[in-house]
Amino acid sequence: GLKAVILIAGPMKGTRFRPLSLDVPKPLFPVAGLPLIQHHIEALSQVDQMREILILGFYPNHEMNDFVQDMNHQYKAVTVKYLQEYTALGTAGGIYHFRDRIMSGNPEAFFVLNGDICADFPLHEMIAFHQASALPDVMTTILATEATKPQSLNYGCVVEDKHTHQMLHYVEKPNSYISSQINCGVYVFSPEIFQVLADKYQQRQRRSETPDTEEPESMWIERDILSHMVTIGRGQVFSTTNWWSQIKTAGSVIYANRHYLKLFAQSHPERLYRATDTQTIGNVFVHPSASIHPTAVMGPNVSIGPNVIIGKGTRISESIILADTSIGDHSLIKHAVLGMSTRVGHWTRIEGTPNDPNPNKAFAKMDNLPLFSQEGKLNPSVTVIGCNVVVPSEVIVLNSIVLPHKQIRHSFKNEIIL
Ligand code: GDD
Ligand code: GTP
16 A cells, blocks of 8 residues: 655644635645645545555644544545654654654555645555665655756755666755756655665764754655765656645645636536526636625636625636635735635725746746845735735725734735834
8 A cells, every 4th residue: 555644744834825824824824715735635645556645744733633634534434643752853753753654554554745735636646666676676756847047946956867767866945056946845655765764864863963953753755864865876866747735825825726626617517607697717716604785796717615605796817715715896906815714895995916937938937035025025926915904995995904803994005014
């Protein structure tokens, strides 16, 4: 059988995502109507022989329990479990800490997926490539994709032998250009990887080489495994041209929403909204409990959460509206994320700037800009309205971020409302 690990880190990470993760833990943020990592779980559950999916992170158990229960109901072919790290153990420390749990049932291999990515995951192809490898005793298969030269510096960079696909070089976030093949944060490991981690662990304890800022038990796939695979010649590279992106910023959820909706149009058309009495454009997801006035126009690329109410004549495109939010009549929402239980009045306009990758550059990825520029100005981004916010009638909110529980009194643009 096979297993999988999804790495989700915890509440102190992902500061660029913060305006959104104040409402919902980042891995559970709904994209195309499903919590972000449900897309991982769905892709994994379709892999032959997949038995168990272990979610690893340091969010408290109670924040993950309901989700995990729900996943076990929805995907009967696999068991889903959350394993809480007592503190941040890095990308490999948790895997080593829970090694007995991962190896119980003797899986032949296991996937590891970063939780903060979105993709048309080529998992069948990857496991087939791992199992039929030309490389003797392959221990690691890494998923790679092409980025632009300048963007590659923000990722792990991989060099492969073009014929054998053996991994010849790996550098995490290099200072200067190495390769435009980047690490997607998706791996297949053979069980022998635990010997590598055990050796690394012993070595660190003996030499006490842990930096003061890190837990003694912490280890990293990027630092402790991948370059070692290069040294011993047991890593290989699987390249993909499928859609793939990181989810680091609020803007990336709008981009991910669009692509996951497009995948649904092919694989699960029944999930998309097909109301006969409402006008929709392109791909739209509407939770069955939401109520949308027949004269409202939705789309393209809109996801509407549970119990949302949308008034007459309202126009929404390229946006995500979270649960229990209501939007009045004749309002316009474009390139925006609206948090839970927010109330928007009538004739209100909420608009942001898309953060899409440069369409004129082949292989360009999204730029995950921080909230503020060097000069301390808010970078243009999708507009984010936190949960429990009241936006009155007839105001305009442009390129702004509004933190939860605010009562807006007038129009503004390019501001962060704390
Ligand atoms: N369980 C757990 N514990 N997960 C963690 C921890 C931890 O202590 N620290 C990070 N993670 C998870 C994050 O949630 C994320 O899914 C993944 O591990 C990697 O996160 P980062 O360490 O922030 O790395 P990164 O996203 O900047 O870069 C990684 O991903 C890129 C692709 O998105 C690297 O693997 C790069 O090489 C790669 O290109
Ligand atoms: P994570 O989202 O967990 O990585 O935490 P963070 O949002 O606090 O960012 P991190 O500590 O990884 O990086 C700090 C800063 O480095 C960010 O605000 C960016 O300016 C820059 N940075 C890091 N990774 C990337 C990336 O992938 N792309 C771009 N454009 N900048 C990055």
